[in-house]
Amino acid sequence: MRERPFDPWAELAARTRAHRTDLGAAAVFVGTMRDRNEGETVESMFLEHYPGMTERELERAARAALERWGAAEALVLHRVGEVRPGETLVLVAVWAAHRAHAFAACRELMETVKHRVPLWKRERTASGERWVERNTPGEIAAREAPAEPPGEA
Known part of the structure; x- marks a missing residue:
């Protein structure tokens, strides 16, 4: 979890x-x-998390996606605290032997982060503050994912 803005490309370069x-x-x-x-x-957004639990859920999600799709390594960085439009919220990267496995694991991991990891968002607009009650649906990603994990076709 990151409380300050980060450069996703620098983070990736540091993990060659x-x-x-x-x-x-x-x-x-x-x-x-x-x-x-x-x-x-939206002027800004404040993201809250449950310290310890959120990190454990991210690790669990990464392990599950890597195992399911036969990928080797994953990186997940997520902002918490005050975030402004244009700032990076999340970085998900997956390394695998083959592109289909990397894409599928990355997609699954991002959808899990978006819908199951304990993060709460409060937006600030000109009319006040509001909690984000639901995230963008992932049905499109699910439809576009490979039908079978490696070795199950």
Whole structure:
């Protein structure tokens, strides 16, 4: 969990996998805060988490996605605290031998972060503050995911 803005590309560069010649693919998702939600301009957002529990859930989600899709390594960084439009909210990266496995594991991990990891969002708009009660549905991602994990086809 990160309380300050971070550069996702610098984070990735710091974690080069050049020593892992068995890994032929990396899939990366970078989520950025939008300035509009539910038809209103959002000035900022405050993200709260349950320290300890949130990190454990992120680790559990990463292990599950890696195991399910036969990927090797994952990185998840998520902002907490005050976030402004244009700032990075989340970085999910997965390294695997093949691109299909990297993409599928990255997608699954991001959807799990979005919908199951204990994070709470409160938006500030010109009309006041409001809690974000639901996240963007992941049905599109689920439809586009490979039908079978490696070795199950």
